[in-house]
Every structure is written in structure tokens, then in C-alpha cells.
Amino acid sequence: MKKFFESLPVHDYTTKLSVSIVYAILASVAMNFFYQPGNIYSSGITGxxxxxxxxxxxxxxxxxxxxxxxxxxxxxxxxxxWLKIGKKFTIFTVLTVTLTSVFMQIVPQTTLSNDPIICAIFGGGVMGSGIGFALKNGLSSGGLDIFSITIRKKTGRSVGSISMYFNGLIIFVAGYLFGWQYMFYSALSIFVSGKVTDAVYTKQKKMQVMIITKNPDNVINEIQKKMRRGITIIHEAEGAYRHDKQTLLLTVVTRFELPALEAAMKESDPSAFVSISDNVKILGHFYEEDL
Incomplete structure (x- = not known):
């Protein structure tokens, strides 16, 4: 029994619990400080x-x-x-949604501004930062995040963009039932939330990396030690100035993995030339870890 508890990734679980609490607080602040006072409708299942x-x-x-x-x-x-994504993911999603519901109930509704535009912008910003922070740390806020993650894995589209497609129906219904001005304010809030989510959740942003090195074996071993990425090797690349022979390595990483790549290069070949192209589009299989 002692060995079983020692083998549990306690640090990982406590981190996810902390992230769940942070998201629950941010979502509750967005709802009770901005959305409810400003009659703004949120995205997805919350809306x-x-x-x-x-x-x-x-x-x-x-x-x-x-x-x-x-x-x-x-x-x-x-x-x-539980069926489509994973058991661990589902357990923490249940925890996150439960904490969010509890915090929404206990955090008092407070009117900071009666201006619906201010409520829409700041409510969307707070909610988007919470969603992005949760996804970045392997958690879901529930609702449409589940569909968004599933579709993103198949299509490569960003989570914020996918959510905006789903949310069109929500804002239309809100406008039809309660007044068209609410549709426009809610649309503004959802747009802000989606952009902030994409800014925070960097695992979906892919970057092409070109490495010119004289120590390809060290570089490849160090990169693959820190992340699961395929690498294309081009031998005997020739420099135009000195005409020396070097090796060209090509790979694609996410922005989230960039610090790990930089650390790998410092340890394996600090003098290597590294070129990074931001936000490239990928056709074909690209490995993504399950949340």
C-alpha cells in the first residue's frame, strides 16, 4: 500500500487541483462581476x-x-x-465543473459597471484567460471544450476558433429571446474570450524548426529526451561562405514546447544555428499528447 501511494504523481495531481481552483474563481468572477450585471451571455454550455x-x-x-x-x-x-478523450481527463473535468458551480454559487454578484461593452470585454477577457489556463495545464472547463478538443485533434483548428463556430447559435438565441442588443454584446464577449484563450493556450500553435549543427546525434538525442517529436535529417548541408559540411535537422514543435527546445539546444550544441518559423500549418499526422 505504501509503495502504491509513493508511485502516485502527487505533484501532478496537486497542480491540476490548483489549476481547477484558479479556473473556478476566474469563471465565477467573469459570471458574477461582468456577465450577470451586464446581461451578457457567455460562450458554450455556460451561455x-x-x-x-x-x-x-x-x-x-x-x-x-x-x-x-x-x-x-x-x-x-x-x-x-470518458469515452472519447480519457478517464483521467474526465475525472479532472468533473472536479473543475463541480468547483466552478460551487464558486458561482458562493461568490456574490457584484456590479462593477453598468456599461455592457465594459462588461463584455472584461468578462470575455477573464473567462478566456481561465479557459486557456485550464487547457494549457491539461484541464477542461467542461461543456464545448470537450467537443473543441476532439475536433482540434482531427482538424488542427484552434480551440478558440472552433468555440466561436459553436457559439453562433447561443448568441442568436439570446438575441431572439431577450433583445438583439444582447446578441451583439455577447458576440463581442465571445470574440474576446476566444482570442484570449488562443493567446494563453499555446499547445495548439505549431512552429517549424530548422537546426544547422555539427553534432546532430547529440541534438537529436536531447530533443527526443525532452519531447516526442519526429526529426528529418539532411546530411552534408554545405555553407556558402566556408563550404563546410554540416547537418540540417527539420522538426515541428508547439509554442508550449519552445522552452524545452531551447534547453535541449543549450545542452547539446549551443553554437548551432536555429531558425524558427511561427504558426505554421500542418498537413498529415502531428502527435499531440492526451490531456
Missing amino acids: LAQILTTLSTKVVGFKVPVSITLYALNIPLFFIA
Whole structure:
């Protein structure tokens, strides 16, 4: 039993728990400080939960809290995540959604501004930073993130862009039911949220790396020790000035892996020439770790 507990990645689990708490706080601040006071509808399942909460007064006679509708809508998605993405991912998603619902319930609704544009921009920024931070650390905020991650793995599209396609229906319904001005403000918020998510979540941004080195074996071993990436080797590349023979290595990494690549180059060949092309498009298989 002692060996079993010693083998558990406790540091990884405590980190994910901390990230879940941070996301829950950010999502609750966005909802209770900006979205609710400004009548702004969020993206994805959270926006759908807001719509159902708004309609609940007319349908059932009392207002169902957003925290309850949000959790109820996520329950069937947990099963999809369990089957399509992974068990560990699903467990932490359940934890994150649970903490988010709890924090949304206990954080008091506070009006910082009555300007819907300010609420839309800052609410979207806070929510997008929370979503991006969670995804960057291998967690999901639930809802449409599950679909976005699945589609991103197949198509290579960014998470923020995928979410915006799904969210078109949400903002249209919000505008139709509660006034078209809410549609435009909500669209602004969703746009900001998507851009901030893409800025924070860097695992989806791919970079082509060209390395010219005299120590290819050391470089290849060090890179593959730090990350799982294929490398193309071109032998006897000739320099135009000295006409010396060197080896050209080509690979593709994510922006998230860039610090690991820099560390690998410092350890294997500090004098190598490294050229990096930002945000390249990939056709074909590109390995991505499961969250």
C-alpha cells in the first residue's frame, strides 16, 4: 500500500487541483462581476445555462441558479469525455465543473459597471484567460471544450476558433429571446474570450524548426529526451561562405514546447544555428499528447 501511494504523481495531481481552483474563481468572477450585471451571455454550455436560467422564471415560476443549470448540462458531456478523450481527463473535468458551480454559487454578484461593452470585454477577457489556463495545464472547463478538443485533434483548428463556430447559435438565441442588443454584446464577449484563450493556450500553435549543427546525434538525442517529436535529417548541408559540411535537422514543435527546445539546444550544441518559423500549418499526422 505504501509503495502504491509513493508511485502516485502527487505533484501532478496537486497542480491540476490548483489549476481547477484558479479556473473556478476566474469563471465565477467573469459570471458574477461582468456577465450577470451586464446581461451578457457567455460562450458554450455556460451561455446555454444562462439562457435556461433566464427562462426558468417563466417556465417553472422561480429562478434556477446558473450554477445548477451549468452542472446539469455538463453531466451528459462527462460520459462523452470518458469515452472519447480519457478517464483521467474526465475525472479532472468533473472536479473543475463541480468547483466552478460551487464558486458561482458562493461568490456574490457584484456590479462593477453598468456599461455592457465594459462588461463584455472584461468578462470575455477573464473567462478566456481561465479557459486557456485550464487547457494549457491539461484541464477542461467542461461543456464545448470537450467537443473543441476532439475536433482540434482531427482538424488542427484552434480551440478558440472552433468555440466561436459553436457559439453562433447561443448568441442568436439570446438575441431572439431577450433583445438583439444582447446578441451583439455577447458576440463581442465571445470574440474576446476566444482570442484570449488562443493567446494563453499555446499547445495548439505549431512552429517549424530548422537546426544547422555539427553534432546532430547529440541534438537529436536531447530533443527526443525532452519531447516526442519526429526529426528529418539532411546530411552534408554545405555553407556558402566556408563550404563546410554540416547537418540540417527539420522538426515541428508547439509554442508550449519552445522552452524545452531551447534547453535541449543549450545542452547539446549551443553554437548551432536555429531558425524558427511561427504558426505554421500542418498537413498529415502531428502527435499531440492526451490531456
